[in-house]
Amino acid sequence: MERYEQLYRLYEDHDTDTLRALQDLVDLFPAIDSRVALDRWQEVNEELVDGKTEVRESFPGVGATFADLATRATRDQAFTALDLYGKYGRAVNVFVLDVDETLRSTGSTDNEIPRDTLHLLTEFHEEGVPIVICTGQTLENVKGFAIQGLGSELVHSGNVSIVYETGTGVFTPGHGSDTKQLLYAELDDEIQAVFDDIRSRILSAAPDRLRKGCHLQGNEFNITMKPNFETGSTAAREIIDEALVYELDLLGDAVTALEHVDDVEDETSRDWARAYYAEQDSEIRLVLEQEGAIPAAAADDAPEDVRSVFDRIDVGYYEGDAAEIGSLELSKVVGVEAAFDVLGIDDPFAIVMGDSKSDLRVMRWVAENDAGLAAAPDHASQSVLNHVLAADELVFDQGSASDVLRIVYALNRLARDR
Known part of the structure; x- marks a missing residue:
């Protein structure tokens, strides 16, 4: 409780708004090639030092910490930080x-x-x-x-x-040797084959409207269609909605083309992919509805060997920005864990x-x-x-x-x- 009372006194008794403004000036607008600017910067810095000294002397034992808080955090931010410390008892590392x-x-x-x-x-x-x-x-x-x-x-x-x-x-x-880790290279041959199949056809087999309205982002592994129109515009939303349906169809074709999967007609494989991902993501379902592409099939209609592959592949939809196929085994979580390990x-x-x-x-x-x-x-x-x-x-x-x-x-x- 004492720390809350000290924080209250800090923001009540000291002009922390001015201290933060002075700190921002010192940090963000250093004097360059100007004697006048240098003189002014030094004046600001001296005023900041004086203000921080006043805070330090007002809070024996914790003065340095409170001087830092006064120059960096608003009252609300400081109290939020204290609440977080009370809850977790840890610093961000x-x-x-x-x-x-x-x-x-x-x-x-x-x-x-x-x-x-x-x-x-x-x-x-x-x-x-x-x-x-x-x-x-x-x-x-x-x-x-x-x-x-x-x-x-x-x-x-x-x-x-x-x-x-x-x-x-x-x-x-x-x-x-750990500088660059190609996590996608560790995926098994089956998943690699699906991505190779889709990547080889995604532009060459695309309808004219998609070829003219989209481009393929230059990824190493993920397959991402981006609009040629301004991101978020009506045209971009329309073309990405079409691209999503197209990608789902290619994915259905690629999965059912795997050696261990029984042959089926293209329309059937595409219905399975649409149904599976519509069930997984309400945004994808909404796009399929708006595009008149809701399948007659249900997700459970797909055989287990097909659904087991779908279970490992992610389809991402970002309205007016991108339609993407990726591997669920290569999420940001996996990448972050690998980064933490190296660091x-x-x-x-x-x-x-x-x-x-x-x-x-x-x-x-x-x-x-x-x-x-x-x-x-x-x-x-x-x-x-x-x-x-x-x-x-x-x-x-x-x-x-x-x-x-x-x-x-x-x-x-x-x-x-x-």
Whole structure:
């Protein structure tokens, strides 16, 4: 109770809004090639030092911690952090971060990671907290943005790992033979054959409208159709809905073409695939209904040998953005576990930040293993929001991932002080 009373006094008796503003100026707007700017920056820094000194002297024994809280966290963020510490009694020791629509957002950050978010991540890195970037993007895409945003030195420090293509591979620079792990190469021949079959036909056999309206993302393993139209637009939604139905049909054909599966007509195999995945995912069912593609068959109509293969393959639908086929054996969870192994994280307590169903799997994994917290933007998929709200309510505004990072910063300071 004493700590809550001290926090209340901190935010009641001190001008923490000004201290945070001064800290942001010092952190984000360093003086460059200007004597006037340098003089002003030094004045701001001196004012910040004076303010932090005042806080330190007001809280004997915990002054340094409270000075840090005053300059980094709002009152609500600090109290949230204290609640989290009371609940879990641990500091966050690794970040697991989705990129698109989590760290950055086309809607509010112009698809760039905001500078305050980058700066906070850099500070955590300097304190030795590993960062795992966990994304559905290709490795080359995410490597480029990571180096540009975080800097080559940080990315190649040996304390940063990239789980790419939703877990098909892990890239951890600075770890010798473990630097790049091709997790998809460990799948058995049957699953490899299904993906080889679909990949060989997905564009060549596509109807003209799909060939002109979609492109194949340059993945190493996953098969992802993306719209040629602006993501989220009416045209993009329409073409991705069509692509989803097309991918389901190709998947049905590929599975029933396996040697151990009895021959059936194409229409039958496609009905089985549509029925199976419609039963698995309500969004897929809705798309099939809207496309007039609901099958006459039921999921249970498919033979056991067909359903056993479907059980191992994931079909992902992202409205107006992508239709994807992946392996359930190569989820983000598998990639994160591999990244933790390379980074030497034996007892993780992670902050998992994401917006999609693939991120939800990681969130559930850390919850089931008492291994961390979950946070999501307010525009995340409903299933993600439901999970986050039921856990610790760490929901942040679009493009404001730094709000959660500040809570984690405060949590770690409070945990270190104990």
